[in-house]
Amino acid sequence: AVQMTQSPSSLSASVGDRVTITCRASQDIRNDLGWYQQKQGKAPKLLIYAASTLHSGVPSRFSGSGSGTDFTLTISSLQPEDFATYYCLQDDNYPWTFGQGTRVEIK
């Protein structure tokens, strides 16, 4: 199975900060990677798919990049509603695998 290593596991940031989260795959997964945001007690929400395509309705401050094994999610200017946990998910082959998650907290 493809292992997804996500970092950092948590971070503290202020409103307006630029935030970067990374995921590294244990093998080439092309651009078959998505990013999800999860708030406490809720189902995850899709932010980015195909590594860099913004899902409909997602604010443009979210962006994704990368291909192969190294991927990045960037929030250009953190907003109060962005404090949540973020996961990457590889959909290149089964079993699909998630990163361990990054909790974004208020500084």
Add this chain to the structure above:
Amino acid sequence: QVQLVQSGAEVKKPGASVKISCQASGYAFPAYYLHWVRQAPGQGLEWMGIINPSGGSATYAQTFQGRLTITRDTSTSTLYMELSSLRSDDTAVYFCARRDCIGSPCYFAYWGQGTLVTVSS
């Protein structure tokens, strides 16, 4: 609009089985593969398995081989997940999710609300 509505919370004893449902609406049920994902308390997301609602074939994560059965009822557009030989570490919120694909990249745009399964003696 697309909706995935899951059944309610369950409490089970160790060794028992649980079967939870996910009713789909707002789209052609056979047209999209459906997955199950779970999340233990305070932990990350774990992919469990997938079913092709059209043919009924399912694929499971190795972790659950022999204990997990995913089925569907096309007449009611309902997906099911049955997990047997429950252990305390199966306590989790279980989510169904619809797989959407644009060519190769696929993703989960639609999720159920989650069903809490508690395994406790």
